[in-house]
Amino acid sequence: CYISLAKTGGIKGGLGLAEDTSDAAISCQQVGPIELTDKIKNGKTQGDVVFQKRTSLVFKKLQVVRFYDAKRNALVYLTYSDKIVDGSPKNAISAVPIMPWNK
Template identity: 85%
Template sequence: MAVAAGGVHAEQIGSVDTVFKLLGPDHKIVVEAFDDPDVQNITCYISRAKTGGIKGGLGLAEDTSDAAISCQQVGPVSVSDKIKSKKSDGEVVFRKRTSLVFKTLQVVRFYDAKRNTLIYLTYSDKIVDGSPKNAISAVPIMPWGTAEPVR
């Protein structure tokens, strides 16, 4: 299940096995894609660890906090006034449960007005103790088909 903030769904692009498990699915690295729900034509790709084995197969395992993110402009982009005013800085644009109850992988968005760039940060958190592991991706907003930034 890949439901995020605002009902955003991730599409699985592919996966690779990292550890063979005799019983249950293998441990994997999964690659998923999602579109920013508030900025048209920004797509983010996340790679994350997925625990296998019997617990993983039953949805009872806790995935590690290892994840990477890469976001790209895939068409013309228009940034809303809410984002430009930084009122939505740190807003969750994607969330995925990575344990039965307490742990989630999140992606939050920031806007760097000086450089006209969207920044996406991914990290895991738990109700009691989150992880400092994180990854970041920056997307300079460019006119589609040219090399000059849009202001």
């Protein structure tokens, strides 16, 4: 997956004292074979955090969580910030249908 997120500049941003906004985007593609573990297939790892990045000095983190949609055989990735800054919480979603992969 590829993630784009807002980064605050200036002196405070450079020192890590400024809070970045909660804006983020995510794009995921299948680029090779995907083999699901039994835990994922059985729905025992729904909402696993697969990526995390601190976006402020103390509290705020950008997170990416993964879900498995068994009905559609797809992986779904959701990115969100765990602290609201400047309005509503922002999130983005990307779905990856799992396709057969010939070697």
